[in-house]
Amino acid sequence: MDNPTVIIIGGGATGLGILRDLSMRGVKTLLVEKGDLTNGASSRYHGLLHSGGRYAVKDQSAARECIEENQILRRIGKSCVEETEGMFVRLESDDPNYESQWIDGCKSSGIKIKKISVDEALKLEPILTSKIVSAYLVPDAAIDGFRLSWQLVDSAKRFGGEIKTYTRAVGIDSHNGKIIGVRVRNRSGEHEIPCDIVINAAGGWTGKIAEMAGLDVGVQPDKGTLLVFNSRLVNRVVNRLHKSGDGDIFVPHGSVTILGTSSMSVPTPEDTSTSRAEVENLMRIGSELIENLPKYRLLRAFAGSRPLYRPKGGAIGREASRGFAIIDHSMEGLDGMFTIVGGKFTTFRLMAEKISDQVCKKLGNSNPCRTASEPIVAEVSSKSRENVQKFFPSFGLNLAANRLGKDRFEKVAKKLESEPESRQLLCECENITRAEFEVIASEETSTDLDDIRRRTRFGMGTCQGTFCTFRAACIFGKNSAIDSTREMLFERWKGIRPVLIGQSLKQAELMRSIYISSLDVNAGGELF
Amino acid sequence: MRKLDTFIIGGGLAGLFSALVLKSKHPEKKIAIAAFGAGSLPMSSGTIDFLSRDARGKFLKSPLAGIQKLPNHHPYKKIGIESIKQAVEFFRDFSAEWSLPYDGSLERQTPVVTSLGTIKSAALTQISMDASPLKYAQKIIVVGINGVKDFFPNVLVENLQKIFPQKQIESVNIDFISNPRRDPLILDIARILDSNEGIQKFADQLKSKVESKTMFITPPIFGTQGASSHGAAESLLESKICETTCLPPSPTGIRLQKILRDSLHKLGISILENMKIVSSEIENRRVKSVKTSSGKIFEADRFILAAGKFFSGGIEMNQFNSPREPIFNLPIFFEPSENQWSHEDFFMPQGFEKTGILIDENLKPIDASGKLILENVAIIGEILGGFDFTASGSNSGIAIASAFKAGDIDE
Numbered sequence: 001m002d003n004p005t006v007i008i009i010g011g012g013a014t015g016l017g018i019l020r021d022l023s024m025r026g027v028k029t030l031l032v033e034k035g036d037l038t039n040g041a042s043s044r045y046h047g048l049l050h051s052g053g054r055y056a057v058k059d060q061s062a063a064r065e066c067i068e069e070n071q072i073l074r075r076i077g078k079s080c081v082e083e084t085e086g087m088f089v090r091l092e093s094d095d096p097n098y099e100s101q102w103i104d105g106c107k108s109s110g111i112k113i114k115k116i117s118v119d120e121a122l123k124l125e126p127i128l129t130s131k132i133v134s135a136y137l138v139p140d141a142a143i144d145g146f147r148l149s150w151q152l153v154d155s156a157k158r159f160g161g162e163i164k165t166y167t168r169a170v171g172i173d174s175h176n177g178k179i180i181g182v183r184v185r186n187r188s189g190e191h192e193i194p195c196d197i198v199i200n201a202a203g204g205w206t207g208k209i210a211e212m213a214g215l216d217v218g219v220q221p222d223k224g225t226l227l228v229f230n231s232r233l234v235n236r237v238v239n240r241l242h243k244s245g246d247g248d249i250f251v252p253h254g255s256v257t258i259l260g261t262s263s264m265s266v267p268t269p270e271d272t273s274t275s276r277a278e279v280e281n282l283m284r285i286g287s288e289l290i291e292n293l294p295k296y297r298l299l300r301a302f303a304g305s306r307p308l309y310r311p312k313g314g315a316i317g318r319e320a321s322r323g324f325a326i327i328d329h330s331m332e333g334l335d336g337m338f339t340i341v342g343g344k345f346t347t348f349r350l351m352a353e354k355i356s357d358q359v360c361k362k363l364g365n366s367n368p369c370r371t372a373s374e375p376i377v378a379e380v381s382s383k384s385r386e387n388v389q390k391f392f393p394s395f396g397l398n399l400a401a402n403r404l405g406k407d408r409f410e411k412v413a414k415k416l417e418s419e420p421e422s423r424q425l426l427c428e429c430e431n432i433t434r435a436e437f438e439v440i441a442s443e444e445t446s447t448d449l450d451d452i453r454r455r456t457r458f459g460m461g462t463c464q465g466t467f468c469t470f471r472a473a474c475i476f477g478k479n480s481a482i483d484s485t486r487e488m489l490f491e492r493w494k495g496i497r498p499v500l501i502g503q504s505l506k507q508a509e510l511m512r513s514i515y516i517s518s519l520d521v522n523a524g525g526e527l528f
Numbered sequence: 529m530r531k532l533d534t535f536i537i538g539g540g541l542a543g544l545f546s547a548l549v550l551k552s553k554h555p556e557k558k559i560a561i562a563a564f565g566a567g568s569l570p571m572s573s574g575t576i577d578f579l580s581r582d583a584r585g586k587f588l589k590s591p592l593a594g595i596q597k598l599p600n601h602h603p604y605k606k607i608g609i610e611s612i613k614q615a616v617e618f619f620r621d622f623s624a625e626w627s628l629p630y631d632g633s634l635e636r637q638t639p640v641v642t643s644l645g646t647i648k649s650a651a652l653t654q655i656s657m658d659a660s661p662l663k664y665a666q667k668i669i670v671v672g673i674n675g676v677k678d679f680f681p682n683v684l685v686e687n688l689q690k691i692f693p694q695k696q697i698e699s700v701n702i703d704f705i706s707n708p709r710r711d712p713l714i715l716d717i718a719r720i721l722d723s724n725e726g727i728q729k730f731a732d733q734l735k736s737k738v739e740s741k742t743m744f745i746t747p748p749i750f751g752t753q754g755a756s757s758h759g760a761a762e763s764l765l766e767s768k769i770c771e772t773t774c775l776p777p778s779p780t781g782i783r784l785q786k787i788l789r790d791s792l793h794k795l796g797i798s799i800l801e802n803m804k805i806v807s808s809e810i811e812n813r814r815v816k817s818v819k820t821s822s823g824k825i826f827e828a829d830r831f832i833l834a835a836g837k838f839f840s841g842g843i844e845m846n847q848f849n850s851p852r853e854p855i856f857n858l859p860i861f862f863e864p865s866e867n868q869w870s871h872e873d874f875f876m877p878q879g880f881e882k883t884g885i886l887i888d889e890n891l892k893p894i895d896a897s898g899k900l901i902l903e904n905v906a907i908i909g910e911i912l913g914g915f916d917f918t919a920s921g922s923n924s925g926i927a928i929a930s931a932f933k934a935g936d937i938d939e
């Protein structure tokens with residue numbers, strides 16, 4: 001893009017939501033992201049499309065925002081939302097007063113709840129402890145951050161929006177108190193992109209970006225750790241009905257379940273490490289809801305940082321507001337600079353709408369926001385699903401259709417039809433065909449296997465890449481197969497390491513025998 | 529069942545080989561093997577790796593020289609060099625007798641091409657996997673099979689060209705299966721090449737490619753039993769052919785498993801399939817009997833524990849810092865600290881792989897202070913503790929050597 005009017009820094013849900021919104025209103029907008037999309041909290045998160053129930057006691061305006069956005073996202077982002085519904089359960093040991101406050105809070109926030117009997121709760125979710133004393137159904141759901149983010153890009157592109165991944169903002173340039181451009185660094189070096197407006201949507205990094213412009217916004221990166229289990233332990237989101245704490249929510253996603261989370265202030269959002277103590281802590285608390293929890297296989301642990309907004313002197317950690325703030329820095333003498341901070345994944349669209357309103361006002365653009373009514377991507381028709389049914393593994397078809405959206409699905413379908421070899425399953429755990437992998441791999445934004453993994457889900461299932469890494473590395477072609485194998489396994493290992501117990505040990509032993517003994521990735525040509 | 533002389537727990541490489549050695553050396557003994565699960569042989573390349581890297585990851589030209597430099601508490605040192613040498617001889621004779629001859633020696637490594645196009649080293653390999661002749665080849669042809677999963681000739685060409693910049697290396701694809709019902713595996717092709725028609729079909733498609741000093745590299749497709757298919761294909765093409773390793777299931781590992789099982793069958797040793805041993809009865813540091821998951825009891829004078837590590841279930845660990853050997857409840861060596869348990873680089877030696885049981889010179893289990901725990905049990909194979917056999921390239925060597933010793937020293 002030659003002359004963007006607006007440059008957004010940060011390719012998480014917030015930045016991408018703004019990209020879509022401004023593009024739909026006809027504003028020339030470019031988004032730069034230093035890693036791959038969802039490099040930050042927008043994939044390193046729990047994936048809960050909040051009903052608002054979690055905030056009903058503490059922060060009713062946040063709760064109201066959640067339930068409204070929850071309903072909107074079900075409409076516009078159908079293929080990214082798994083309509084699981086949710087359950088809040090109170091255990092014997094939990095404060096009964098909180099329950100009545102919660103009921104009132106839900107009522108006044110507009111969240112529809114339904115009380116069910118303990119028997120009914122255990123019938124719906126038999127894995128739960130029998131120490132439940134009361135249970136409610138709420139309109140929670142699960143949402144896929146990778147998928148939603150890429151679909152937002154597809155949508156924005158249709159209206160002229162653009163993204164550059166692996167492009168880091170390193171400086172914000174101004175002249176006489178007015179923004180003139182953003183300096184970026186990527187593989188081709190460092191250069192300036194001129195623009196009139198900069199939107200700082202860098203999540204946990206918001207403070208660092210503000211510093212580049214000589215500004216100070218109080219953002220505290222707050223790390224949360226999550227555990228992934230290799231099965232669908234529950235069919236609904238299960239929340240503990242008590243004052244929010246660590247490890248008290250289970251969210252089912254496809255064939256896995258995520259337990260989280262914790263809350264810990266960290267100096268930098270780059271810190272995504274997880275420790276044995278965190279794993280043990282989550283397991284201990286999670287076991288209060290599911291007593292047999294240690295019997296189930298852990299796949300991995302991961303962590304992300306929430307961008308918690310802490311205006312000077314404000315609260316931190318769980319006490320800090322989960323609401324969001326928009327700062328127009330013209331008040332501080334930098335015209336054209338905006339920062340958006342805080343919030344939740346669930347409310348990204350609303351956040352984007354609000355800041356886009358302000359930016360458009362400044363630009364004299366009076367086009368209304370349309371993001372709440374138009375679906376993000378066109379759905380794959382049942383006819384085109386039927387056409388390729390015979391090439392798809394039985395339960396892979398609808399999953400692929402949801403992942404790919406209409407245009408890419410048709411591309412993959414064509415490949416499956418004309419190239420029989422592309423029908424092979426590359427990833428047996430997640431049912432990914434070679435065709436899908438190849439279509440995504442050929443896109444410009446796919447620079448390594450990890451980029452493709454986040455979009456296709458290959459390597460994210462039971463075997464954690466034990467079998468598909470080799471295949472993917474050999475097919476990819478943009479890097480040497482040996483390097484790709486190394487990089488991919490190095491990445492997968494990060495999440496496996498903290499949970500090396502039980503079944504994960506078996507998998508790790510097998511993975512090492514394959515890649516070190518049989519395929520000897522470490523070998524040089526010493527023998528010739 | 530009458531009381532047994534020796535009861536072996538585990539039907540993998542170590543368990544099967546120990547039975548073979550024991551019965552060959554002591555034909556009068558009454559032996560049984562409990563096998564649960566497939567073991568790791570069908571997963572493995574079937575090469576016998578004695579030692580490829582030292583503790584710092586440096587490549588070793590001679591496994592034997594490397595073994596001599598190991599610390600005294602390493603299982604190889606406990607087994608002893610003499611037994612290791614005899615184990616190699618015994619294995620080589622056995623493999624030749626059963627028509628799957630292994631080549632190589634303890635003094636030097638034999639090269640093996642992997643399906644990633646790297647060169648792995650092994651002390652002993654099936655002759656069909658020996659890649660040494662590549663050195664003399666002028667033209668190397670990598671053979672892919674249309675539609676078959678997990679073999680990518682272009683990747684081998686690219687990586688081998690880096691190792692042999694002067695040689696002409698190319699790839700060709702041949703056909704075996706048309707309109708498969710599911711993704712065909714290398715193993716499916718190997719089954720086809722168990723037959724003469726299969727071998728002929730292979731050779732017919734490549735005959736025209738042969739020039740002087742041409743060598744072929746193929747996935748491991750030459751049958752699931754013995755070396756004869758490979759020999760036949762080489763004669764038809766009048767060229768050398770070497771097989772690569774591959775992702776599991778691996779026909780070369782399956783071949784080794786088959787000759788081990790066939791030879792035991794011939795010796796009249798019963799392999800109790802799908803039998804999981806779950807506990808034991810111990811009196812005065814002697815094991816009297818073991819019990820299966822269905823409650824069946826086996827009494828024996830001596831027991832050999834060859835149950836593998838985590839993958840095969842010989843050791844379980846469901847909570848941090850609490851590894852357990854479920855059958856005899858033996859003391860286990862492990863790295864207790866979080867930092868030592870694993871390394872951030874997947875490809876570096878890993879602490880968790882060191883988990884296992886420590887032994888004395890007679891392979892009997894000891895605790896950390898060196899105290900003997902059980903008198904009539906020998907510990908062999910992957911379950912041995914203290915070292916990461918995968919990182920040093922010694923899993924199968926340890927299995928063969930310890931199994932040989934356990935069979936040889938029968939009391």
Ligand SMILES: Cc1cc2nc3c(=O)[nH]c(=O)nc-3n(C[C@H](O)[C@H](O)[C@H](O)COP(=O)(O)OP(=O)(O)OC[C@H]3O[C@@H](n4cnc5c(N)ncnc54)[C@H](O)[C@@H]3O)c2cc1C
Binds near residue numbers: 044047202203224
């Ligand atoms: C553990 C955890 C669990 C959560 N669970 C939920 C949940 O269940 N439901 C929910 O609604 N919300 C949840 N959240 C909150 C939610 O994830 C975040 O609010 C949301 O993802 C933030 O999106 P964002 O775009 O603002 O930030 P991010 O997704 O962090 O995006 C910021 C981006 O900016 C990029 N960037 C940084 N510096 C630069 C630079 N110099 N140049 C270019 N790019 C740069 C980063 O790489 C990053 O990709 C959770 C958060 C955490 C941490």
